[in-house]
Amino acid sequence: MAVFYLPPAGFDRDFAQSAQAADLRTNWDEFIGGGIADRDDGALFYDAKSDPAPGVTADRVPIPWNGFPRSLSMFFNAATSPTGARDALRVAEILRPVTAVIIASPQGDVTRFVSWTPGLPTLRAVNADGTLGVPIVPMHRQQDEYCEWHVDRDSNGGIRRISFTAEGPEYWREMASVDPDLVVKLYQELIDPSVVKADLFWQHHVAARVRGTNTFRIAMRKDSYNPYNKWNTTHGVMHLTHPANTLGAEINLAADATVVFPSIPPQPASTFPRRLICCAEFGGVNRSSDPLIGAGVNGAARAGKMVTLANPVGLYMGTIDIGTLRGPQNQPIVQEALKIVRASANNEMILRAEVVAPQGFTLDQCSLGGARLAFGGQIAQKITMRLFGLVKTAPVPGRAGTTDTCGAKCCAKPQAPDFRITVAPNQNCAQVPAGDFDVEAPFTENSPTPETAMQEEAAVPSAAAEKESLDVLAAPPPISRQRNPLKGL
Amino acid sequence: MLHPDSILGTGGDASGEPLLAVDEIQGNVLPGFGANFMTFVGLKIVPGAEDGARRWLRELAPCLTTLRQMTGVREVRRAVARATGVRPQMPDLLLNIVLAHSALAALGLDAGGVEPIFTRSMREANFHDPEGVEWQLGDTPEKSPDVLLIVGSDVETIVTDFVASLPGRLDGLRAVYVEPGALLGGDIEHFGFRDGISQPGVRGRLSERPDHVLTRRYFDSGDPRATTYARPGQPLVWPGQFIFGYPVQVEDDPEMPGLVAEPPAPWMRNGSYMVYRRLNQNVAAFRRFAAEHAPAVSQKLGRAVSAEELQALIVGRWPDGTPLVRSPERPDPAMADDDDAVNFFSYADDEPDARIVVDGTSVTIPGAPADDAASRCPHFAHIRKVNLRDKGTDKGSPLLFRLLRRGIPFGPPFAEGEADGIGRGLLFVSYQRNLELQFMTHVETWMNAPDAPEGFGHDLVVGQSATPRFGDLHNGERLLDAPAATTWIVPTGGGFFFSPAVSVLREL
Numbered sequence: 001m002a003v004f005y006l007p008p009a010g011f012d013r014d015f016a017q018s019a020q021a022a023d024l025r026t027n028w029d030e031f032i033g034g035g036i037a038d039r040d041d042g043a044l045f046y047d048a049k050s051d052p053a054p055g056v057t058a059d060r061v062p063i064p065w066n067g068f069p070r071s072l073s074m075f076f077n078a079a080t081s082p083t084g085a086r087d088a089l090r091v092a093e094i095l096r097p098v099t100a101v102i103i104a105s106p107q108g109d110v111t112r113f114v115s116w117t118p119g120l121p122t123l124r125a126v127n128a129d130g131t132l133g134v135p136i137v138p139m140h141r142q143q144d145e146y147c148e149w150h151v152d153r154d155s156n157g158g159i160r161r162i163s164f165t166a167e168g169p170e171y172w173r174e175m176a177s178v179d180p181d182l183v184v185k186l187y188q189e190l191i192d193p194s195v196v197k198a199d200l201f202w203q204h205h206v207a208a209r210v211r212g213t214n215t216f217r218i219a220m221r222k223d224s225y226n227p228y229n230k231w232n233t234t235h236g237v238m239h240l241t242h243p244a245n246t247l248g249a250e251i252n253l254a255a256d257a258t259v260v261f262p263s264i265p266p267q268p269a270s271t272f273p274r275r276l277i278c279c280a281e282f283g284g285v286n287r288s289s290d291p292l293i294g295a296g297v298n299g300a301a302r303a304g305k306m307v308t309l310a311n312p313v314g315l316y317m318g319t320i321d322i323g324t325l326r327g328p329q330n331q332p333i334v335q336e337a338l339k340i341v342r343a344s345a346n347n348e349m350i351l352r353a354e355v356v357a358p359q360g361f362t363l364d365q366c367s368l369g370g371a372r373l374a375f376g377g378q379i380a381q382k383i384t385m386r387l388f389g390l391v392k393t394a395p396v397p398g399r400a401g402t403t404d405t406c407g408a409k410c411c412a413k414p415q416a417p418d419f420r421i422t423v424a425p426n427q428n429c430a431q432v433p434a435g436d437f438d439v440e441a442p443f444t445e446n447s448p449t450p451e452t453a454m455q456e457e458a459a460v461p462s463a464a465a466e467k468e469s470l471d472v473l474a475a476p477p478p479i480s481r482q483r484n485p486l487k488g489l
Numbered sequence: 490m491l492h493p494d495s496i497l498g499t500g501g502d503a504s505g506e507p508l509l510a511v512d513e514i515q516g517n518v519l520p521g522f523g524a525n526f527m528t529f530v531g532l533k534i535v536p537g538a539e540d541g542a543r544r545w546l547r548e549l550a551p552c553l554t555t556l557r558q559m560t561g562v563r564e565v566r567r568a569v570a571r572a573t574g575v576r577p578q579m580p581d582l583l584l585n586i587v588l589a590h591s592a593l594a595a596l597g598l599d600a601g602g603v604e605p606i607f608t609r610s611m612r613e614a615n616f617h618d619p620e621g622v623e624w625q626l627g628d629t630p631e632k633s634p635d636v637l638l639i640v641g642s643d644v645e646t647i648v649t650d651f652v653a654s655l656p657g658r659l660d661g662l663r664a665v666y667v668e669p670g671a672l673l674g675g676d677i678e679h680f681g682f683r684d685g686i687s688q689p690g691v692r693g694r695l696s697e698r699p700d701h702v703l704t705r706r707y708f709d710s711g712d713p714r715a716t717t718y719a720r721p722g723q724p725l726v727w728p729g730q731f732i733f734g735y736p737v738q739v740e741d742d743p744e745m746p747g748l749v750a751e752p753p754a755p756w757m758r759n760g761s762y763m764v765y766r767r768l769n770q771n772v773a774a775f776r777r778f779a780a781e782h783a784p785a786v787s788q789k790l791g792r793a794v795s796a797e798e799l800q801a802l803i804v805g806r807w808p809d810g811t812p813l814v815r816s817p818e819r820p821d822p823a824m825a826d827d828d829d830a831v832n833f834f835s836y837a838d839d840e841p842d843a844r845i846v847v848d849g850t851s852v853t854i855p856g857a858p859a860d861d862a863a864s865r866c867p868h869f870a871h872i873r874k875v876n877l878r879d880k881g882t883d884k885g886s887p888l889l890f891r892l893l894r895r896g897i898p899f900g901p902p903f904a905e906g907e908a909d910g911i912g913r914g915l916l917f918v919s920y921q922r923n924l925e926l927q928f929m930t931h932v933e934t935w936m937n938a939p940d941a942p943e944g945f946g947h948d949l950v951v952g953q954s955a956t957p958r959f960g961d962l963h964n965g966e967r968l969l970d971a972p973a974a975t976t977w978i979v980p981t982g983g984g985f986f987f988s989p990a991v992s993v994l995r996e997l
Contacts, residue, residue, distance in 0.1 A: 062944035065883030082753040270837030272741035273881040288883035318940040371605030
């Protein structure tokens with residue numbers, strides 16, 4: 001069968017340079033097509049590859065949102081606090097520990113990658129003899145709007161380059177599974193010539209604890225691609241790392257948002273997108289992206305129209321409006337500094353962009369919008385992200401929507417009323433323990449780390465730790481596509 | 490006894506709304522001068538004569554028009570208009586003072602904590618404004634006023650006499666810019682479109698009385714919109730969106746007061762950032778563009794589209810103010826003449842009929858259909874780009890971005906057949922608490938960019954771009970191509986200012 005789903009942005013240059021180009025294309029088509037087909041349950045979310053109503057045209061509808069993590073802006077009251085905006089910019093660039101938990105269920109086990117918080121187990125290396133090894137703590141960026149960046153500095157601390165990506169981790173993982181050498185080559189070209197294969201692929205199995213047990217299972221096999229490799233975290237950025245920033249999450253969010261909640265009347269659902277997501281929990285309530293994407297999809301669903309994601313499925317940067325970027329002599333430099341590196345032919349769908357200091361100075365000597373450039377987040381605030389949906393122009397007979405009742409509601413953090421968490425619908429917000437808000441709080445310089453947690457545990461040896469075991473025979477479960485990964489842990 | 494325009498009217502109790510500092514807030518911020526004539530006078534502080542400048546401004550401070558005084562003027566205006574059907578010519582001299590960042594140090598005001606964009610000239614801010622255009626103010630330090638006087642009245646000579654008297658009276662200051670603005674008949678701007686229709690209704694009380702409010706409420710208390718709208722199409726917004734020291738809007742709960750917007754420096758309490766932008770309008774070029782593109786647009790839409798209709802598609806309203814959402818095929822003079830109908834529509838969802846109370850009588854205003862897919866009002870239409878009304882954005886409710894617009898046209902009205910190049914346009918003025926969040930979002934993120942807030946193209950009236958602009962239909966098909974920079978609106982000056990509380994100036 002002919003390939004239907006194209007690589008993100010229709011950007012085929014990677015696959016085209018591989019001797020296994022055909023396999024790469026087929027593999028990607030099957031990966032995306034499979035993810036979408038899994039969610040086509042005969043209701044309003046459909047698979048365009050097997051369009052149930054090809055005679056009914058579909059509009060290609062963009063949904064735009066801002067690239068800077070809104071959750072940070074709201075947590076720090078950036079709109080009203082004189083210091084809040086700067087705190088949000090600073091914390092956005094602090095890497096956060098990531099871990100994984102294996103969720104066993106009759107529907108099929110999944111591996112859920114999540115930001116580490118106290119109480120969660122860390123990942124563990126698996127020794128060559130098949131025993132459980134040392135804890136390992138990979139890091140992810142806490143930039144959760146499908147736009148992540150890395151700041152490259154010179155030996156004096158000056159900002160040399162700020163690189164932005166909107167590429168889902170699945171693209172790189174899938175490519176590595178077919179042609180690992182191509183991945184190494186692209187890292188060398190885009191990140192650093194000194195990248196070697198051992199940097200990018202696990203040199204041992206990695207185990208994660210099965211939820212509710214002391215058993216560990218292999219979550220990532222030796223020689224498989226390591227999305228948290230140093231060139232994609234501490235030393236650079238190639239693709240998204242936040243556990244919620246995946247293409248799978250994008251597909252799930254779009255499908256989940258087709259469910260209509262009659263208890264949320266149309267007016268607040270349209271005007272205040274968070275009212276819907278607080279009820280439906282299809283993603284992060286403090287983000288720019290999830291509530292808006294959900295509200296857009298839900299508006300079509302309320303009108304009984306079928307929706308899906310436009311092909312090529314992806315998450316993109318659109319406008320990067322840094323016209324106010326000025327050099328040390330106040331000269332406009334955006335033309336020289338902004339490089340669109342990976343994008344569709346017309347730059348409508350940008351996957352990777354860089355802002356590079358022109359010859360003779362560094363970016364921290366420049367200003368953006370009148371402010372000295374100190375953080376990549378200042379530029380992220382000027383990036384409009386987007387995805388493209390397909391909305392059938394009329395309802396399709398035989399494809400009706402489903403309805404549900406609210407599974408949650410939001411409570412406001414008292415010191416930051418725009419920052420919300422979801423709780424059970426019958427829970428009294430006034431009685432939500434303060435610590436519950438911390439689970440969703442950003443990771444700062446003062447947050448507990450796995451290392452400090454382990455030291456505390458070591459001081460009080462627990463009986464449970466002694467009973468830890470490793471099941472080496474079970475296959476690694478697939479990665480969860482939940483966009484709200486902390487929920488339910 | 491309170492004047493009817495300052496009584497809550499319907500909609501319940503306003504005791505939860507903050508008491509506004511009526512003698513501190515300058516009157517052009519709230520409720521706005523609304524005068525027939527406004528002249529802007531730019532002043533530079535003479536180096537070495539800062540004491541004189543401080544003294545002169547201090548002495549002028551008691552003459553400033555406050556929120557309290559302006560509310561009085563507004564009440565008389567409206568009462569006479571109601572009684573006679575004619576808008577009276579109020580002879581009051583209306584005066585406000587705003588300060589640029591460059592004035593703060595000389596006046597002894599702490600500049601720490603101000604927004605970075607406030608420290609820059611507007612020319613440096615670079616909104617993709619066309620290069621090679623000489624600016625009247627704001628491009629060089631010499632032409633960037635430290636202080637801007639706003640002088641208004643309904644009577645032209647009141648303004649001109651005051652401005653003419655200034656040179657001999659200034660102390661420590663010299664005038665570098667004088668720009669007279671005047672309303673055009675019918676409240677239109679130079680392209681011929683009625684302007685200033687859509688303004689937010691600012692919450693807040695004028696005295697301790699729970700029903701003495703800045704913005705009267707017209708909805709019948711039985712209408713669910715009574716607690717969130719002042720009148721059909723005019724949402725209520727918490728004053729902290731515009732003025733430091735008051736509760737801000739909460740993203741998803743329009744009835745709940747948010748945190749108080751604390752000023753970054755004490756002197757900024759009861760103050761507001763102000764944007765001044767001088768926009769030259771080339772009427773002939775705008776009309777020529779519409780006339781040239783109307784045939785192609787007709788072909789794409791499969792029906793005859795006149796040049797006038799194409800202009801309306803670009804703006805989102807017919808020239809008389811009739812919104813396309815309510816009347817897509819033609820202007821409706823009766824609707825345009827009805828303040829309760831002309832701005833009553835939404836995009837995401839239908840607006841049911843509104844029940845309002847006028848002079849004690851219940852009146853029904855017919856509702857309006859939704860236009861989520863932009864089949865009536867294009868996504869790229871000016872009024873839709875800058876105000877999504879009931880449609881949420883990625884950054885929250887559109888109410889978070891509203892501006893208080895206080896602009897006025899300058900230059901003579903356009904005469905048919907006139908050549909290009911006559912100096913006329915709009916002196917755009919907006920007040921807001923957060924320049925980045927409000928003004929810059931309007932300009933950079935929405936008007937100048939094709940993909941936000943909804944996508945489908947640029948604001949073809951005002952938006953500027955480094956790349957060619959366009960407007961797309963809801964199905965993504967290209968409807969209109971336009972050059973990167975508008976030739977019909979060309980910025981020719983501007984600056985960022987701050988409107989401080991009156992006591993700040995009195996105590997300089």
